[in-house]
Amino acid sequence: DAKTTQPNSMESNEEEPVHLPCNHSTISGTDYIHWYRQLPSQGPEYVIHGLTSNVNNRMASLAIAEDRKSSTLILHRATLRDAAVYYCIPNRDDKIIFGKGTRLHILP
């Protein structure tokens, strides 16, 4: 599994965009880049994934570097409900190994 590096924690003001970075320099060519988040006392939930191209969905956008060695999860307008631990996970099958993730704090 590719190793990932994410900031331990980040802060953002409510209603502002948030850019969550992830380095995955050892990613293999067939790995997708998945992002999950875990709200307090809940199981993780899928956020978004991509392979090479940038991706958008109702929750977030994913910007993937051209060399695929890093990616950025973008929350366009953070709300208090977005306070969670965000995990960046390169993988190619259903067996997901979680790293430490980034704890995102949203300031009202």
Add this chain to the structure above:
Amino acid sequence: GAVVSQHPSRVICKSGTSVKIECRSLDFQATTMFWYRQFPKKSLMLMATSNEGSKATYEQGVEKDKFLINHASLTLSTLTVTSAHPEDSSFYICSAPTGRAGELFFGEGSRLTVL
């Protein structure tokens, strides 16, 4: 609504007893499910892969005789913590694949407290 449901959400038991946690896929079938445990302020640790109709595959360091996994149907996997000790107190979470590689549905988690 939740597509993977766990029960119970919270359980308290005495040392030495066994506790069963159920993980159900709602409205879809799952030949494979995954069990994780999570200690406070820590990340999720994969314990085992549950396989419908066959033995579970355990990750290194996880005692298969202590954490019994049964996947008897396409919608139900169970984790039984046998002879529970206080150090088994943790948040146990299951997941099931959506069919799209790397995308999983996760249950709400089951918090076990062993007294």
